[in-house]
Amino acid sequence: xxxxxxxxxxxxxxxxxxxxxxxxxxxxxxxxxxxxxxxxxxxxxxxxxxxxxxxxxxxxxxxxxxxxxxxxxxxxxxxxxxxxxxxxxxxxxxxxxxxxxxxxxxxxxxxxxxxxxxxxxxxxxxxxxxxxxxxxxxxxxxxxxxxxxxxxxxxxxxxxxxxxxxxxxxxxxxxxxxxxxxxxxxxxxxxxxxxxxxxxxxxxxxxxxxxxxxxxxxxxxxxxxxxxxxxxxxxxxxxxxxxxxxxxxxxxxxxxxxxxxxxxxxxxxxxxxxxxxxxxxxxxxxxxxxxxxxxxxxxxxxxxxxxxxxxxxxxxxxxxxxxxxxxxxxxxxxxxxxxxxxxxxxxxxxxxxxxxxxxxxxxxxxxxxxxxxxxxxxxxxxxxxxxxxxxxxxxxxxxxxxxx
Amino acid sequence: xxxxxxxxxxxxxxxxxxxxxxxxxxxxxxxxxxxxxxxxxxxxxxxxxxxxxxxxxxxxxxxxxxxxxxxxxxxxxxxxxxxxxxxxxxxxxxxxxxxxxxxxxxxxxxxxxxxxxxxxxxxxxxxxxxxxxxxxxxxxxxxxxxxxxxxxxxxxxxxxxxxxxxxxxxxxxxxxxxxxxxxxxxxxxxxxxxxxxxxxxxxxxxxxxxxxxxxxxxxxxxxxxxxxxxxxxxxxxxxxxxxxxxxxxxxxxxxxxxxxxxxxxxxxxxxxxxxxxxxxxxxxxxxxxxxxxxxxxxxxxxxxxxxxxxxxxxxxxxxxxxxxxxxxxxxxxxxxxxxxxxxxxxxxxxxxxxxxxxxxxxxxxxxxxxxxxxxxxxxxxxxxxxxxxxxxxxxxxxxxxxxx
Numbered sequence: 140x141x142x143x144x145x146x147x148x149x150x151x152x153x154x155x156x157x158x159x160x161x162x163x164x165x166x167x168x169x170x171x172x173x174x175x176x177x178x179x180x181x182x183x184x185x186x187x188x189x190x191x192x193x194x195x196x197x198x199x200x201x202x203x204x205x206x207x208x209x210x211x212x213x214x215x216x217x218x219x220x221x222x223x224x225x226x227x228x229x230x231x232x233x234x235x236x237x238x239x240x241x242x243x244x245x246x247x248x249x250x251x252x253x254x255x256x257x258x259x260x261x262x263x264x265x266x267x268x269x270x271x272x273x274x275x276x277x278x279x280x281x282x283x284x285x286x287x288x289x290x291x292x293x294x295x296x297x298x299x300x301x302x303x304x305x306x307x308x309x310x311x312x313x314x315x316x317x318x319x320x321x322x323x324x325x326x327x328x329x330x331x332x333x334x335x336x337x338x339x340x341x342x343x344x345x346x347x348x349x350x351x352x353x354x355x356x357x358x359x360x361x362x363x364x365x366x367x368x369x370x371x372x373x374x375x376x377x378x379x380x381x382x383x384x385x386x387x388x389x390x391x392x393x394x395x396x397x398x399x400x401x402x403x404x405x406x407x408x409x410x411x412x413x414x415x416x417x418x419x420x421x422x423x424x425x426x427x428x429x430x431x432x433x434x435x436x437x438x439x440x441x442x443x444x445x446x447x448x449x450x451x452x453x454x455x456x457x458x459x460x461x462x463x464x465x466x467x468x469x470x471x472x473x474x475x476x477x478x479x480x481x482x483x484x485x486x487x488x489x490x491x492x493x494x495x496x497x498x499x500x501x502x503x504x505x506x507x508x509x510x511x512x513x514x515x516x517x518x519x520x521x522x523x524x525x526x527x528x529x530x531x532x533x534x535x536x537x538x539x540x541x542x543x
Numbered sequence: 544x545x546x547x548x549x550x551x552x553x554x555x556x557x558x559x560x561x562x563x564x565x566x567x568x569x570x571x572x573x574x575x576x577x578x579x580x581x582x583x584x585x586x587x588x589x590x591x592x593x594x595x596x597x598x599x600x601x602x603x604x605x606x607x608x609x610x611x612x613x614x615x616x617x618x619x620x621x622x623x624x625x626x627x628x629x630x631x632x633x634x635x636x637x638x639x640x641x642x643x644x645x646x647x648x649x650x651x652x653x654x655x656x657x658x659x660x661x662x663x664x665x666x667x668x669x670x671x672x673x674x675x676x677x678x679x680x681x682x683x684x685x686x687x688x689x690x691x692x693x694x695x696x697x698x699x700x701x702x703x704x705x706x707x708x709x710x711x712x713x714x715x716x717x718x719x720x721x722x723x724x725x726x727x728x729x730x731x732x733x734x735x736x737x738x739x740x741x742x743x744x745x746x747x748x749x750x751x752x753x754x755x756x757x758x759x760x761x762x763x764x765x766x767x768x769x770x771x772x773x774x775x776x777x778x779x780x781x782x783x784x785x786x787x788x789x790x791x792x793x794x795x796x797x798x799x800x801x802x803x804x805x806x807x808x809x810x811x812x813x814x815x816x817x818x819x820x821x822x823x824x825x826x827x828x829x830x831x832x833x834x835x836x837x838x839x840x841x842x843x844x845x846x847x848x849x850x851x852x853x854x855x856x857x858x859x860x861x862x863x864x865x866x867x868x869x870x871x872x873x874x875x876x877x878x879x880x881x882x883x884x885x886x887x888x889x890x891x892x893x894x895x896x897x898x899x900x901x902x903x904x905x906x907x908x909x910x911x912x913x914x915x916x917x918x919x920x921x922x923x924x925x926x927x928x929x930x931x932x933x934x935x936x937x938x939x940x941x942x943x944x945x946x947x
Contacts, residue, residue: 397800400801431934517803
């Protein structure tokens, strides 16, 4: 049995994701594709535009065999912790052979080389990292410069391979982190990459079959649904149109009042107790509170040269969701859904997994899952009040099971 | 100088309130009327329909000389604590001669007699109070039965004076509590009462010049503004119409998401740490959370025979506003506004007051005012996000000063 893992957000699911799954299956000869997917909150530091069970359903309908939830603290972390959390789930399953990620490059070797440099942190890397941060560079920018210098030093004839473009591409950044995490875990999972065919990650173009998730989110939020049918798989379209009809797409601005409420209750010092909430940002947040209008406006207001917008969003979201710095890892792996013909995969996982696989939360020990439960029940609450519908309780949502 | 105090909510201000001020001035020969008014939250356990500075302005335009804020923990308390908080402010001023309250009865003597019984708690009162509560009666209902029996015992020929109607009328209940509080403080302030001319407190009739605040709130929330001009003083109408235009009337359902967020973060035990939050209610609140739809729907859902709706609202509001059981009394008296020709009154208060009178929060020691500041800034936040306008900071709102 060959099993290939994919780490994803599917925010929302589109043609590019379906293509990646298809290519991953071909490239690795996989019998099964296991997806580790962000739950109700994503790495941009915002709620996911659609709740996770529906996103899992879309993935299962388009080629996935099993979808597992990435706990909220990893899903809303830096690329490094996002990757660590997700890779550790794939590794804990004990059955995964390959980890396949989309990249703007398409060849695995530079990823392996770069991950090696970052994990070893040679002196020239460390020195430049410090220098650039002192100059006021954000961590990602400083990291990138330091990496380029160290790469040129290690591979003197190939320094042009590591362009700024390469290191800025979000999928490449994540790819490097996946490989670092695999190395740190001494995992036997083999990394490989599928070349992303078109359109940049952040591009807002929608004139081909492949548009970025950013572009599709924009279409959805602006209710421009007519282009949609060319950009997402046919069998996800009905679900998307239902969401559109029910006004149930979620954005960070649906959390504006909760953010204000949370900030009003905290001193700058208290804010720094949340995950990834730097002191300078906490001071600015408390100091600018009287200019607060909405989540997105406030996040933009807090932006400076040395911190990214997504980092700010994540910090603010952590304060709303009470995600603090203590490590909380659920004692089990949460299944969001599977295809019925993937039962042999589930049987194999049951034998090999380092953490039990759980489908029904009601039967599970929830002590270690509290953080995720709160975050998701809050997501349901915001959605329900927004769309004037009844709230569902996370524990009562059934597992998505797709008949083949 | 004769000074008369009035305790009020003005939620919103209407003809009955103007009439009460006029009568109070006549009855006591007052040179000045001092109002102690609920701030942004009221005794029904909800946000005030209009923010406090505008309500203060309306009162000043219609006969008041000085408006002081009743701190939020008293404004959202039982009749007893509401009365205690408000009376202690009037008493601390050191210049108030009379306390005048509207009542459904109109004569002061039964109030004095009843307050005397309640303060002394004779055995027959205590026994019946206990018995009725054991039977599942709410405290107000049990208190009322016990009081009637004790009154009949003390004034054997006049037991019919103390009808159930008398004891159920909200203004009478408050009147009794004002007098109890005056007695407890050994205050020299003399209580007197103005007879309310028409329409019950909770009546929704709007066919005379005097409608209840409940009826007027309903008209405002349903945007039926055409009857309004007969029910409120002429010079408050423009302000009310502005609020109507800006969609800035507030109800407890504007706090639905905040309530859900707060409840999701608490165990039943933790909820009981808030002011007036009984254990049985806390258990029901946590146990019914999956049926939550809105503040008002949830409050109705939690209703049982032994607790009133306003009590439930107040408990829920205390959880949102972080109002706990510890006594927090601001070290100063907060002025919301005054008439310019009341300067001699301010001078007299400056000499006699037991707590300093503060107009500008920015210049005041806010350590003891934290609870009120949070509650009001939250009110402004909810209002701003609801009406898509900029939030104001409570500390920057200027004192209302009315030229004569």
